[in-house]
Amino acid sequence: MTLALLFPGQGSQSVGMGAALADAFPSARSVFAEVDEALGQNLSQLMREGPEDQLTLTENAQPALMSVSVAAMRVLRTEFDFDLAKATYAAGHSLGEYSALCAVGAISLADTARLLKLRGQAMQRAVPVGRGAMASLIGPKTDLALAEEAAKAGSEVGVCVVANDNNNGNVVISGDKAAVDRAIEKAKELGARAIPLNVSAPFHCPLMQPAADEMATALASATIVAPSVAVVANITARPETDPEVIRRLLVEQVTGRVRWRESMEWMAGEGGVTRFAEIGSGKVLTGMAKRIAPDAESTALNTPEELEAFATSF
Template structure:
């Protein structure tokens, strides 16, 4: 029994998915379908330039394609479907593709639009995000209370919270938090994600989502907004929209999974960010990544143990 996790922005790297493409017919099928839907995507993922890959509208479909390809490779090699699934921000979309809520091609088109709308919601240089380490959520909330233009964006781990908003406000909040002995890391992002400044992106994406059919997922997928597993297709549609301007409640998602008996987690896609967050949040949990043939082999050994 395990939970499937799918990463969000920041996990991309040049060459991601290429080894799985060569080793797994299922991964190859997924990535070929992604290339047919968005021509040029595979070359961008494998050859760059890296600056283009990191653009929000390119990064989001690339990470979705690689995450789903890794998941399908795992199933092809004998792995079973998860009891539950969750994705961090963009990764929630990948989780829904894995669960059958959305078709791959539809999801790729939608997350490219999502990324474009998010990028265009705030002029370059006007927004910022910062990770706050070594302070609890409550301490961060107390420190930013009353500061206009800054909001809690990600609750990643018990002592890792991300703030988002207008650049000047985030910088003021960062100084206030440093005075409380927090470690503050300004994030290299192009917009203030998961804040009210993304409202125009939410409104634009609503029109596109209204035209897409959602199906009941084969297994429950957690919403970043509610931190609960969701199965109703229309509710999922609304929550994916709300997610754009709402905090990612990752800590609560992991805690809820633990309460339901989950002790094993597999992160499908590029990088090991979520594997690290599991280690920082849960004391008695095992987390592995599935990103290439070697990590796939190790995940299968654990899954069948």
């Protein structure tokens, strides 16, 4: 068995996430307390009690999702003696790449929290509200080629690119609102369904360059060491362990495409992964894994019971 650990991205947040872990395990509470201290913010209370509209804000959702993922990993290791060496790869969707890097020791928890807080704020500052948009192209005819054709049509009136290649049947486009609207029309002509996303900014497109510049400055002074488990990067869809390469790719990731389908295909194929475990909040990546790599086992680990069952399965 070859194991890969997966870490969810924005959209998986929900009020109450992490509460069961905090109630059950001191190790989880210590993670949430450390994040609160690093940010100078009672993020753990916001996660537990809401309100949802505040938790959903990008600058809160990003460090919150990371903290739940890292808390779950700490519970696995501290409470259930899970050996991280059992994993061959780790990967995270967009902000989840930071969760993965923190979980495997490449970036400290406090630094990861601060970087993600800044990342969320910088992404929000990069584009005035209302100028940008994102849309999910879905349906059996939807694949990367269809999405790129739709984005090409959109780019005739503004910035429009493929932002997230999640899996066949689910590809996200991003850019100027007028351009995304044009791309939606084209996608429908090509046989896809198109759903505008309720997001505060057009992530993973060239309009995010001001945010990438901010992150380049912040990451230049951040301490990054070689991870204990290779992290499959969104930008390359390949495992990376060199700290300087990781630093550069985290900057490129702000404007670049999340190559999730390719990452999963590489892990399930050349990487030989037979078991995927999604660590943290929600089951979004588990659903994608089952579609991309149906022959592999895929499990979401959200609750104390799920974590215990997973740890004792080795």
